[in-house]
Amino acid sequence: MHRFELEREVAEFLYREAELLDSNRLEQWLELLTEDINYEMPLRMTRERGQPDVSSQTGHFSEDRRSLELRVKRLGTDFGWAENPPSRTRRFISNIRVENTADANEVKADSYFLLYRNRGSSTQADLISGERQDLLRRRDGGWKLASRLILVDQAVLGTRNLAIFF
Amino acid sequence: MVKAEAPFPNREKLPVNDRRAQLISRLRQDVHPAEGQIPAYIFSSPEVYELEMERIFPCCWLLVAHESEIPEPGDYVTRSLGPYPVIVVRGEDGKIRILLNVCRHRGMRVCRADSGNTADFLCSYHGFNYKNTGELIGVPFEKDSYGAFDKSQHGLLAMKVDSYHGLIFGAAPGLEESLDQFLGGMKWYLDLYVKRAEMTVTGPPQRWAVQSNWKLPSENFASDAYHVPNTHACMPSLGLFPNISYAKFGYHIHAGNGHGIGIGTGVADSPTIWPETLLQQFEKNLSPEQFSILKTVKNAHATVFPNLSFLISSMTYEGQPIYHTTMRLWQPVGYDTIEVASWVLVEKDIPEESKKKTQRAYIHTFGSSGMLEQDDTENWINVTENSRRVLQLPGVTFNYQMGLGRKPMDSFPGPGEVYECKFHEANARAFYQRWLDLLLGDGGDASI
Numbered sequence: 318m319h320r321f322e323l324e325r326e327v328a329e330f331l332y333r334e335a336e337l338l339d340s341n342r343l344e345q346w347l348e349l350l351t352e353d354i355n356y357e358m359p360l361r362m363t364r365e366r367g368q369p370d371v372s373s374q375t376g377h378f379s380e381d382r383r384s385l386e387l388r389v390k391r392l393g394t395d396f397g398w399a400e401n402p403p404s405r406t407r408r409f410i411s412n413i414r415v416e417n418t419a420d421a422n423e424v425k426a427d428s429y430f431l432l433y434r435n436r437g438s439s440t441q442a443d444l445i446s447g448e449r450q451d452l453l454r455r456r457d458g459g460w461k462l463a464s465r466l467i468l469v470d471q472a473v474l475g476t477r478n479l480a481i482f483f
Numbered sequence: 484m485v486k487a488e489a490p491f492p493n494r495e496k497l498p499v500n501d502r503r504a505q506l507i508s509r510l511r512q513d514v515h516p517a518e519g520q521i522p523a524y525i526f527s528s529p530e531v532y533e534l535e536m537e538r539i540f541p542c543c544w545l546l547v548a549h550e551s552e553i554p555e556p557g558d559y560v561t562r563s564l565g566p567y568p569v570i571v572v573r574g575e576d577g578k579i580r581i582l583l584n585v586c587r588h589r590g591m592r593v594c595r596a597d598s599g600n601t602a603d604f605l606c607s608y609h610g611f612n613y614k615n616t617g618e619l620i621g622v623p624f625e626k627d628s629y630g631a632f633d634k635s636q637h638g639l640l641a642m643k644v645d646s647y648h649g650l651i652f653g654a655a656p657g658l659e660e661s662l663d664q665f666l667g668g669m670k671w672y673l674d675l676y677v678k679r680a681e682m683t684v685t686g687p688p689q690r691w692a693v694q695s696n697w698k699l700p701s702e703n704f705a706s707d708a709y710h711v712p713n714t715h716a717c718m719p720s721l722g723l724f725p726n727i728s729y730a731k732f733g734y735h736i737h738a739g740n741g742h743g744i745g746i747g748t749g750v751a752d753s754p755t756i757w758p759e760t761l762l763q764q765f766e767k768n769l770s771p772e773q774f775s776i777l778k779t780v781k782n783a784h785a786t787v788f789p790n791l792s793f794l795i796s797s798m799t800y801e802g803q804p805i806y807h808t809t810m811r812l813w814q815p816v817g818y819d820t821i822e823v824a825s826w827v828l829v830e831k832d833i834p835e836e837s838k839k840k841t842q843r844a845y846i847h848t849f850g851s852s853g854m855l856e857q858d859d860t861e862n863w864i865n866v867t868e869n870s871r872r873v874l875q876l877p878g879v880t881f882n883y884q885m886g887l888g889r890k891p892m893d894s895f896p897g898p899g900e901v902y903e904c905k906f907h908e909a910n911a912r913a914f915y916q917r918w919l920d921l922l923l924g925d926g927g928d929a930s931i
Binding site for chain 1: 689717846
């Protein structure tokens with residue numbers, strides 16, 4: 318495939334994914350994930366220059382397909398208070414970089430995100446930015462998300478909970 | 484700055500102490516923990532918060548770290564001890580110290596990372612340099628600038644430090660009460676979390692900011708099993724808990740000094756949550772009475788006054804019974820905001836695989852993204868906001884009367900006032916009584 322075409326496909330996949338999350342179509346979002354997805358958000362820390370600032374030990378998310386399904390199912394019950402009424406969110410995805418891998422059916426796709434979250438009548442909003450390091454796998458003529466590492470840009474998360482996805 | 488017209492103009496003219504006296508007399512008049520009446524304004528008044536920072540946090544032993552976070556000489560973490568910025572550091576002599584993270588020259592923060600390992604702390608402002616024991620060892624251009632400078636009198640100020648089975652507590656230098664006295668009867672219950680085995684943290688704490696007054700989560704972990712069937716009503720439908728009335732079985736215990744614990748035992752004769760190998764270890768480390776209780780535990784939530792909470796939680800997860808232990812600080816950063824720091828505690832000797840499994844069970848259910856805790860923060864934020872909006876309606880009080888008049892058990896192996904059935908608010912009443920005693924300066928043990 319021509320590089321330009323590949324980049325275009327990956328960008329469209331990521332925009333489509335953001336659209337599903339922003340419009341709370343979470344079951345449809347799950348369909349974009351592979352059965353063996355690994356979804357991680359490690360802690361970021363303030364460290365001296367040269368020291369690793371991503372924790373290899375603990376994180377905010379450490380998910381597989383089953384736990385993501387459980388989270389989505391929970392939000393759909395009558396008692397998913399944290400997101401009922403739901404937040405208004407807007408995910409801005411940019412700086413997409415695509416790289417081939419040894420497997421012809423897989424590509425690495427890194428991107429930046431800026432997530433805006435607003436709740437209730439508040440005029441304040443939570444802004445969460447970061448980078449996602451994704452592995453996409455070609456399946457059924459389209460792309461699926463096989464792995465995601467989310468590097469969030471806050472050591473202290475500035476949002477009340479992570480009842481939202483990245 | 485344009486000053487808004489004060490609603491009570493005379494009040495603005497009073498010297499600070501008189502305003503303070505007025506606030507204290509208002510608290511004395513309005514707050515009645517023993518009767519289960521708590522005015523809404525204590526959750527959102529900046530003046531009350533100021534008084535708490537003066538009279539609560541400097542008068543309590545506060546958790547700053549777990550020993551397993553700083554195992555080697557030179558290891559440090561930066562934390563808050565109440566309002567004070569501190570470095571918790573294992574010196575080159577192996578001793579753990581809590582040093583005020585404030586340069587003795589101009590007050591700059593001498594350590595600006597969350598954690599690391601260092602032999603010394605070099606201030607970025609003028610270059611005062613301190614050993615990891617706190618001793619001042621370097622003053623740039625010392626002779627040219629000062630002639631002679633008495634370095635021995637200018638080490639980083641040290642806070643009091645003591646530990647309890649891996650938990651490092653600190654206190655303001657003037658506090659006379661020992662950690663042992665401060666914890667009192669709570670030690671018996673803390674042992675279920677930290678003495679049952681040698682415990683270690685799985686890594687640095689999750690940290691996130693929540694627009695909640697600090698007392699709401701503290702009180703919740705001390706006292707509130709009643710919210711579980713409703714706030715967490717989604718759990719049975721996801722197959723994680725057996726049913727929604729599960730939360731009421733067990734004991735509600737005020738351990739003294741405002742420390743509270745709720746021990747959930749589940750329905751009678753339900754199987755233990757602990758693997759056989761761990762039970763053997765627990766039996767060795769605990770008294771027979773403590774062991775008899777821990778064996779039956781399905782969950783246990785607790786708060787060490789004022790803002791340190793613990794939880795043992797168990798559930799059926801991916802078809803398997805799984806438990807985890809978490810410890811968290813509800814660190815106030817303003818009258819309406821806390822920074823939560825939440826650790827996972829695991830038995831040091833269990834296999835790596837089990838530690839990972841425990842950690843994942845925690846992440847999925849508690850902490851910043853946890854399916855249960857998500858709903859808790861929503862509640863605390865809304866209560867805080869509502870209490871701010873009714874601040875000028877002094878008549879709005881919250882009800883803490885559940886269980887008033889019920890008789891405590893007389894046959895429970897542990898100390899404190901113990902009630903059968905976890906749907907009770909005696910612990911919240913005791914928490915606010917202790918809070919009130921400290922604010923009013925009356926001292927004494929809180930007993931409800």
